[in-house]
Amino acid sequence: MTILLLGCGRMGSALARGWAGRHRVQVFDPMAGELPDGTERATTLNDIEAANELTIVLAVKPQVFGSLAQDLRALAACDALFVSIMAGITLKRLSNALGSARVIRAMPNTPAAIGRGITAAVAARDCRTEDIATADALLLPTGPVVWLDNENQIDAVTALSGSGPAYYFRFTEALAAAGAAAGLPSALAMQLARTTFTGAAALAEADLAPLAELRRQVTSPGGTTAAGLRAMEADDAIDRLAGAIIYGAAERSRQLAG
Template sequence: MTQSDRIRLDNIGLLALVGAGKMGGAMLEGWLALGLDPQNVAVLEPNPSDDLVALSMKGVALNPPAGAISNIGTVVLAVKPQMAASVMPSVASLTGAGTLVLSIMAGKTLGFLEAGLPGAAIVRAMPNTPAAIGRGITVAVPNAAVTADQKARADALLAASGSVEWISDEALMDAVTAVSGSGPAYVFLLAESLARAGVAAGLPEALAARLARETVAGAGELLHRSPLDPATLRQNVTSPAGTTAAALDVLMAADGLEPLMRRAVAGAAERSRELAG
């Protein structure tokens, strides 16, 4: 879907956000920055942050009384998956004919959502934490009740925090969660490990931490901007029999990074399936 196909955020209509923790709060800030009218937003969050309270001063309705809002066009469900069962009655009370439910809960399937919201148009999505700076990537799957206009509305909301990919096979979502949903943590661990390795090689701790941080961030930005694939970028840094090649001999060994990453992603995917029940 191209930018011209997307519904402008100032035409989204009334939106209810259920859960405004780190991910939900970051997405809300992105929507407001891109033109969503605060007067058209209601947030249900039992433990609002100071930032969320400040947004309520600008027109966002924070924890309005039951029945105080109606004709909601979109409900965004952003609570932790462990809380899903307890909030479904509240979500059901917010939905009506034509309401789109957009869930970003990890592991909770369309089937689970449909059981609590019979007949509702539902999009299940998996964003990741770089959404907080507009550099996230989200994978989304709609149920059969979602119309073209509702899909475009969901796309506009998700695209406010980065790239969006749509799939038709929900079974892929466990692997999506393991790769992109959890993936930022793997990259942060790489930066941690690289810094510790630098200290072990003799660098002062502060310098090692800065070198690792800037190297990971810079390489990520190069990967983002370059049309080249990761393998080519890696090869471009690697001189035959040089220092990088010596390190890659270790990382690319039969028991090196790739089999370790496969086990990590498999573990995360299995946990995603467990959360689905």
């Protein structure tokens, strides 16, 4: 299979590294410096051969897509499969701009750059069974792939897993600041908070028990953890905050999609 990757930023590079050596990978990104090993640079889209089993992965910024769509229509006419990881560009907009019904929309998150992400994907109605299998295989090097029942779910996915890493980073920053306010040197507070964050994530991955059970294992009745959790859960504070976060991000995702 030949893969044309448009956009070789952090996410595009991570995908390309997973494909190199197994597929012919051509990269179109005039702004990119050194490309991942095993890939080829395409200087113009006119140089691309409309080979059999051509898959085009759109990893550019959404605002750049419009300027490229017209040049991609010729490849769409040659029955290329399109897989988009652009935020906010719906299947309908992709199909209309490209003149193709073979379009798939995916939402990875930033840990995908180190192969530890998760991607949600949804296929246009006219995609073939083999199109979904192809996209699944291409996205898998960055982490698990889940397929959505309908495109409306992608706004909630964007809010939860797409934006989610930033929430965890921000909470860790808040814990470190609180630790410093409680009397720890700032650098030590950050080291403790950051390592606790990564260690807890690793434990949650290694131990398949429900998160509520892992939480109970840390929480002695009447102890310090219980006191901290009572503050977190007072007036349903943590649940109300999470609800507001997901609602706000999902609503913005819907706005961007028009």
